[in-house]
Amino acid sequence: MPELAGYEVADTQRQVVEPIKETVRSPFARDRARVLHSSALRRLAAKTQVMLAGQSDFPRTRLTHTLEVAQIARELGASLGCDADLVEVAGLVHDLGHPPYGHNGEDALNDITKNIGGFEGNAQTLRVLTRLEAKVVDDSGASVGLNLTRASLDAGCKYPWPRRTGERKFGYYADDAASFDWLRTGAPGERTCLEEQVMDWSDDVAYSVHDVEDAVHAGLIDPAALLSSHEQAMLVTIAHTRYRPESEPAALAAAIDRLTGLPSWPSRFDGSLRSMVGLKQFTSTLIGRFSRAAQIATQIAYGDSVLTRYMADLIVPDEARDEVAVMKAMAVQYVMQRPGAEEIYAEQRAIITEVVQALLSREGRDLDALHSSAFVAADDDALRLRAVVDQVASLTDVSIVEWHQRLT
Numbered sequence: 001m002p003e004l005a006g007y008e009v010a011d012t013q014r015q016v017v018e019p020i021k022e023t024v025r026s027p028f029a030r031d032r033a034r035v036l037h038s039s040a041l042r043r044l045a046a047k048t049q050v051m052l053a054g055q056s057d058f059p060r061t062r063l064t065h066t067l068e069v070a071q072i073a074r075e076l077g078a079s080l081g082c083d084a085d086l087v088e089v090a091g092l093v094h095d096l097g098h099p100p101y102g103h104n105g106e107d108a109l110n111d112i113t114k115n116i117g118g119f120e121g122n123a124q125t126l127r128v129l130t131r132l133e134a135k136v137v138d139d140s141g142a143s144v145g146l147n148l149t150r151a152s153l154d155a156g157c158k159y160p161w162p163r164r165t166g167e168r169k170f171g172y173y174a175d176d177a178a179s180f181d182w183l184r185t186g187a188p189g190e191r192t193c194l195e196e197q198v199m200d201w202s203d204d205v206a207y208s209v210h211d212v213e214d215a216v217h218a219g220l221i222d223p224a225a226l227l228s229s230h231e232q233a234m235l236v237t238i239a240h241t242r243y244r245p246e247s248e249p250a251a252l253a254a255a256i257d258r259l260t261g262l263p264s265w266p267s268r269f270d271g272s273l274r275s276m277v278g279l280k281q282f283t284s285t286l287i288g289r290f291s292r293a294a295q296i297a298t299q300i301a302y303g304d305s306v307l308t309r310y311m312a313d314l315i316v317p318d319e320a321r322d323e324v325a326v327m328k329a330m331a332v333q334y335v336m337q338r339p340g341a342e343e344i345y346a347e348q349r350a351i352i353t354e355v356v357q358a359l360l361s362r363e364g365r366d367l368d369a370l371h372s373s374a375f376v377a378a379d380d381d382a383l384r385l386r387a388v389v390d391q392v393a394s395l396t397d398v399s400i401v402e403w404h405q406r407l408t
Contacts, residue, residue: 006308046396081306090155097124
């Protein structure tokens with residue numbers, strides 16, 4: 001097996017021991033291949049990122065966003081000494097548990113399951129990786145999902161804690177606690193590993209930049225309008241309230257000034273080749289800017305040694321976090337809160353709710369065989385509801401409409 005500098009034997013262990021097929025690939029390279037070939041990853045092609053999947057050919061889907069996060073994470077992680085395949089796995093798996101309609105669908109399912117442990121996309125990701133995706137079973141015949149290595153599962157764990165009162169984010173459901181405890185063996189408290197931190201920042205970088213690019217291309221954002229003091233004040237308020245409450249409004253306003261002052265700032269966009277090139281140059285500039293900021297700051301703090309797992313934390317300068325926050329605020333103001341958006345979101349939540357209700361009322365008869373067996377084996381209503389939610393969460397923006405029409 002290829003040497004993995006900075007990693008221990010425990011990092012490469014799997015829940016179920018498997019025979020080694022060959023010694024050319026590392027355990028993390030095998031994990032990467034398993035995720036790339038998984039049905040859960042394929043389904044992301046028809047799931048919403050921000051713009052509704054399937055309505056236009058240009059905007060990102062959840063899959064293309066995932067591939068971009070994985071690429072950014074791979075390069076940033078490798079520059080610090082992390083195993084490139086391992087960090088890429090973290091990027092590839094980070095959204096596998098997201099249901100149809102993105103965070104709006106996540107909120108709908110969380111409301112439906114509020115009395116049985118809730119729903120959270122990251123907790124669902126762990127469930128997909130360790131239970132729902134078909135690849136490996138244990139001696140009893142129970143699924144262990146893709147049977148990824150401990151380090152890969154840990155690198156994909158953004159919130160290493162259970163559901164808590166008053167907190168929306170959490171990392172696992174009660175009946176997945178055994179898998180969670182196994183993957184966190186040796187981890188210090190609730191601290192996340194460096195590979196996860198690289199993935200998390202890469203996720204922020206990718207969606208803050210690309211959501212704005214997609215919105216500009218769709219005509220929802222006019223770059224020239226963002227130069228007005230009124231528009232900038234709204235963005236500062238959103239960024240401060242939703243993303244950077246620890247940052248002063250003046251610092252966020254300065255972040256907007258830095259971004260709009262970049263030579264690559266797209267002063268206009270009309271869909272022509274020239275403006276498309278300019279927009280792409282801007283997004284490329286920002287991805288490099290945000291990635292290098294974290295790389296340089298981390299290397300200044302820790303030196304040039306190989307950094308992996310719990311040897312270091314990713315250092316992201318406040319200025320970079322402020323700039324990413326105002327980019328996120330642009331997507332909120334001009335895409336998520338655009339006129340008519342709430343009506344669309346309400347319809348999406350209704351579709352999800354009605355599909356869940358229909359599946360329950362029909363006693364799980366319409367579930368896929370994988371989820372039907374879990375429904376039949378369930379010995380209480382909570383487990384039956386969880387089996388139905390597992391099914392609905394796996395659907396895409398396209399397939400849930402078909403299920404809704406068929407069931408209701």
